[in-house]
Amino acid sequence: MLLTTDTLPVGGTCKVTVSNVKSSGGVLVSGIRNSANFPVAIPVVFHLWDPQDIVGKNPDPNTGQNGKVTLTGSFMSWANDNGAGTGANELLCSPVEGQPGHYKSAPVLIPPGTIYYKYRLPHMLNYMNWDTLNYPGSPDRRLVIPAGSKGMETYDVACNATVAGTPVSVTFEMTDYDGIAAGRPVYVTGGGGLSGWSGDPTGAIAMTKTGEYTYTATATIPQGYLEYKYILIVEDPPGTYTTAWDDFGPNQYSPVVGSGTPLAQTIVNIFGTPPVPAYVKALRIAGGLEASPAAGAAFNALDFDKSGKIDILDAVALRKG
CATH class of the missing domain: 2.60.40.10 (Immunoglobulins)
Known part of the structure; x- marks a missing residue:
């Protein structure tokens, strides 16, 4: 093993390789199999x-x-x-x-x-x-x-503190890549002057769908520390509400301090990972890194030039939009 006194890159990785390792049969094992990348502490x-x-x-x-x-x-x-x-x-x-x-x-x-x-x-x-x-x-x-x-x-x-002073206009921005909402109305609720943990549509803060995966809502709340969560409220039958408290997981926490004049702040939460862009998927298929979908809507969406196959030309065209 080679040790070094060089400065390690903060935020990078350090590769460690153990050399001259032999199998039980006495055969020298490749160093590739005895290497590992360790993240450098931050x-x-x-x-x-x-x-x-x-x-x-x-x-x-x-x-x-x-x-x-x-x-x-x-x-x-x-x-x-x-x-x-x-x-x-x-x-x-x-x-x-x-x-x-x-x-x-x-x-x-x-x-x-x-x-x-x-x-x-x-x-x-x-x-x-x-x-x-x-x-x-x-x-x-x-x-x-x-x-x-x-x-x-x-x-x-410290603690679940609220602070006397100018309230903060807080925008909640939630991205639902996992499709948890599944078409149901999304709300945000919580303590700290947000909504008193209301679970009905008259008290919880309704969120507006502002993108394919994104929902936003704005509320004015005291400075301090906020405990909150995203919930789903469905009316069925009319006048009767069912609240899904845990579909978006446990409670969230955030300082509320704001900046600028007037005080404003955005709280961002992301559930899931972004879908692979169509041009990347087409590029992977063209390069043999991923199987092509069968004939149908998924295939047609990637076969941009309608040539009957997904190739590099489709990837370029999809990238350009």
């Missing part, structure tokens, strides 16, 4: 905003001062102080100079993927040290770290 800064000064309202009884704000999560095997109240083994989030109520960690190198984490006030007792800075009901916070990222900084809000 620097992540955890940023907590505490607009209601929860930290200040729960001082350390031993000092009378603000206690430590710490963090732990799946990326560090949920290491903690085992109830000692010291925050040992956890990631310290320090106050940000000039930004009261803001706390940040040092950059932490984490491989791409999905992680779960929580902020803690370790001096608090009886599990309040786990729950006070997090969502009601204490679910873990979730972060997706995409491969190829050069670095990330979270923007988390």
Whole structure:
């Protein structure tokens, strides 16, 4: 194995090959079979905003001062102080100079993927040290770290806080590539001043289909942290409503802070992956990478020049539209 001290590319991959490996019969095994690409860890800064000064309202009884704000999560095997109240083994989030109520960690190198984490006030007792800075009901916070990222900084809000001040015009933009809605009316509902978790069409926020897969809705809600979800409400028979609460999965969470004048913000959620464009599909068929569909609507849609076969000319024509 060759080790290197060269700088690894952030957001890239590192290929590791084990050489001179032999089979049980003594035959040298190709290095290709003993290679693997490992994603290079990405620097992540955890940023907590505490607009209601929860930290200040729960001082350390031993000092009378603000206690430590710490963090732990799946990326560090949920290491903690085992109830000692010291925050040992956890990631310290320090106050940000000039930004009261803001706390940040040092950059932490984490491989791409999905992680779960929580902020803690370790001096608090009886599990309040786990729950006070997090969502009601204490679910873990979730972060997706995409491969190829050069670095990330979270923007988390303490608890399910709402903040006095100018409300935010929030546009929800939901893309349903999976076809979950299947022609049914889509709504968004939630707490934090959005709709009081209404599950009927008079209280939930109706979404408008603005594209082949996209739905949007706009609501004015308080600043803070929003818990919400997309639901489907079907009227059948007339005057009787059936609400599908879980077709779009579990609740979603987002800070609501806004920017600009007036304050505005867009929250984006995507379900599924985009379909392969027709020209790409035609190109794959022309190159022998994918089987051609049988005669019918799918074949006709790709046979742009109606030549009776799907070839590179169809791919070019489909690309040009």
